Amino acid sequence: MPEKDKDKISRRDFISNTIRGVCLLGLGGTLGLVATRTQAGDTVWQIDPNKCIGCGRCADHCVLEISAVKCVHNFAMCGYCKLCTGYFEPQPNALNTGAENQLCPTGAIRRSFVEHPYYEYEIDEELCVGCGKCVVGCNAFGNGSLFLQIRHDVCVNCNECAISVVCPSGAFKRVNASKPYILKGEEGE
Amino acid sequence: MKSSKLSKIISVTLTSISVLIIALLIYITFFGRDAENPGGVFSYNIDKYRKTDPKLIKFNETGSIDTGFLSVSAVTTDLKDQIYVAGDKAVRIFDSAGNLLSEFQLSDSANCMSVSEDDMIYLGIGDHVEVYNMDGKLLNTWKTAGEMSILTSVDAYGDDIFVADAGGRVVLRYDRSGKLIKRIAEPDEYNNIPGLVVPSPHVDLAVARDGLLRVVNPGNHRIEAYTFDGYLEFSWGEPSMTIEGFSGCCNPVNFAIMPNGRFVTCEQGLTRVKIYTEAGEFESVVAGVESFDMKEDMPIPDGRSESGSMVLDVAVDSIGRVLVLDPVQKSVRIFTEINTQESIKEEEI
Ligand code: SF4
Ligand code: SF4
Ligand code: SF4
Numbered sequence: 001m002p003e004k005d006k007d008k009i010s011r012r013d014f015i016s017n018t019i020r021g022v023c024l025l026g027l028g029g030t031l032g033l034v035a036t037r038t039q040a041g042d043t044v045w046q047i048d049p050n051k052c053i054g055c056g057r058c059a060d061h062c063v064l065e066i067s068a069v070k071c072v073h074n075f076a077m078c079g080y081c082k083l084c085t086g087y088f089e090p091q092p093n094a095l096n097t098g099a100e101n102q103l104c105p106t107g108a109i110r111r112s113f114v115e116h117p118y119y120e121y122e123i124d125e126e127l128c129v130g131c132g133k134c135v136v137g138c139n140a141f142g143n144g145s146l147f148l149q150i151r152h153d154v155c156v157n158c159n160e161c162a163i164s165v166v167c168p169s170g171a172f173k174r175v176n177a178s179k180p181y182i183l184k185g186e187e188g189e
Numbered sequence: 190m191k192s193s194k195l196s197k198i199i200s201v202t203l204t205s206i207s208v209l210i211i212a213l214l215i216y217i218t219f220f221g222r223d224a225e226n227p228g229g230v231f232s233y234n235i236d237k238y239r240k241t242d243p244k245l246i247k248f249n250e251t252g253s254i255d256t257g258f259l260s261v262s263a264v265t266t267d268l269k270d271q272i273y274v275a276g277d278k279a280v281r282i283f284d285s286a287g288n289l290l291s292e293f294q295l296s297d298s299a300n301c302m303s304v305s306e307d308d309m310i311y312l313g314i315g316d317h318v319e320v321y322n323m324d325g326k327l328l329n330t331w332k333t334a335g336e337m338s339i340l341t342s343v344d345a346y347g348d349d350i351f352v353a354d355a356g357g358r359v360v361l362r363y364d365r366s367g368k369l370i371k372r373i374a375e376p377d378e379y380n381n382i383p384g385l386v387v388p389s390p391h392v393d394l395a396v397a398r399d400g401l402l403r404v405v406n407p408g409n410h411r412i413e414a415y416t417f418d419g420y421l422e423f424s425w426g427e428p429s430m431t432i433e434g435f436s437g438c439c440n441p442v443n444f445a446i447m448p449n450g451r452f453v454t455c456e457q458g459l460t461r462v463k464i465y466t467e468a469g470e471f472e473s474v475v476a477g478v479e480s481f482d483m484k485e486d487m488p489i490p491d492g493r494s495e496s497g498s499m500v501l502d503v504a505v506d507s508i509g510r511v512l513v514l515d516p517v518q519k520s521v522r523i524f525t526e527i528n529t530q531e532s533i534k535e536e537e538i
Binding site for chain 2: 103
């Protein structure tokens with residue numbers, strides 16, 4: 001970072017300083033799994049969150065019955081909004097956890113109260129099918145803290161990823177197995 | 190025994206979840222898509238909110254000023270209807286017809302700007318205020334005390350300089366020399382002040398005709414009215430994707446006050462510019478979503494927000510023209526109310 005920019009607070013640094021979160025993506029445990037499956041210098045598939053447009057194809061083009069692509073949440077970027085546009089339908093009846101108000105088709109996002117007026121949103125990966133609907137909602141109005149990643153504890157690392165073939169934005173790329181995730185909010189910094 | 194029962198329950202639960210998800214996927218694959226909604230239940234669809242009822246649009250776009258900047262961040266006007274645009278690391282001053290009058294350089298790019306009655310230009314740059322004269326000479330600068338300060342709005346009003354610090358979630362009232370007089374809009378249960386909810390760094394403010402300071406509380410989708418001593422008098426605004434409300438998690442991002450006291454608001458997400466009465470009732474649309482490049486195929490993360498491409502700023506001039514700073518076109522787009530256009534034509538006749 002150039003010296004003159006050191007004091008500047010970028011948009012990405014802008015987070016709730018009352019409930020400042022840490023990056024709790026839960027990806028740490030799966031790094032070991034990748035390491036046991038791959039050799040040094042191996043590559044694995046990953047989604048570049050800077051390119052993904054959340055088209056929905058990740059949900060139904062993976063060779064697995066339930067997609068290896070999951071939504072992950074960078075808490076450090078999240079606004080902890082009461083009205084989370086990644087959680088709620090565009091025009092919810094009420095800001096509560098009623099199923100009819102939720103955007104996620106599988107109910108994979110858990111909303112919990114932190115402190116007035118902040119709420120935390122966690123992804124239940126068992127339920128997430130990687131459709132990206134919440135990702136689009138979060139990015140359209142919010143800080144873009146929700147994004148899609150291939151989970152390497154599930155992915156079988158096909159020679160040619162079936163989703164990469166249909167991805168309209170060229171978001172799939174091979175990355176080094178020692179650094180298998182592309183974390184939004186960290187890239188380029 | 191117990192553990193085998195537990196594992197049976199777990200396996201039945203997991204199997205049911207998997208069956209449900211697979212059933213959903215099969216349904217989506219074969220039945221859930223149509224031409225209008227290709228992603229079926231997997232697609233985030235707000236198309237109906239992107240269409241503006243033409244009957245509600247009461248303004249025409251009557252001109253634009255190419256700023257010549259690579260990126261633009263703030264627009265304001267002065268009493269002579271000169272138009273000031275901050276962009277890159279400079280300020281350019283145009284006359285009301287859009288002719289470039291002058292330009293001066295800044296130490297960095299400014300987020301916000303206001304011109305006082307005596308022609309001093311106040312700029313919010315990162316965590317500090319810089320004051321210039323019309324010749325572009327730096328006269329004064331002061332820093333806010335907050336560690337996380339991001340100044341997003343400034344209004345020079347009489348002897349007061351009001352500054353919105355989105356990072357500190359506070360409005361700071363200074364005198365002209367930069368001496369802090371009052372902290373405003375911080376949570377205060379005793380005085381029924383909820384505090385600013387700021388999911389993304391956009392808090393705008395301006396003093397209205399009634400002499401009260403208006404401050405956007407973006408996470409609450411409201412515009413709040415404060416006395417200069419920091420008492421909250423009233424507020425208005427509702428969250429809604431419909432045209433009457435403020436959409437998304439945090440809006441409006443910017444506003445301006447018309448000569449007749451009405452409010453012009455800008456929203457991000459559903460990029461639209463609207464008019465509200467002085468009392469906060471929705472009145473009409475200046476420019477709907479259709480008027481702006483939505484760039485729907487932009488990469489998700491930063492296509493809109495990080496580039497700031499869809500965060501509009503707005504100013505008005507003395508005849509009620511609405512000046513929208515479009516960060517995609519890098520221009521000031523001029524919108525004129527249809528009634529005003531008609532009255533100008535009548536005068537010409
Ligand atoms: S197919 Fe590509 S663009 Fe579509 S959701 Fe997956 S990564 Fe994103
Ligand atoms: S909306 Fe789609 S991507 Fe988001 S949590 Fe639900 S299933 Fe996962
Ligand atoms: S590599 Fe194979 S298993 Fe992994 S996400 Fe792509 S299609 Fe699915």
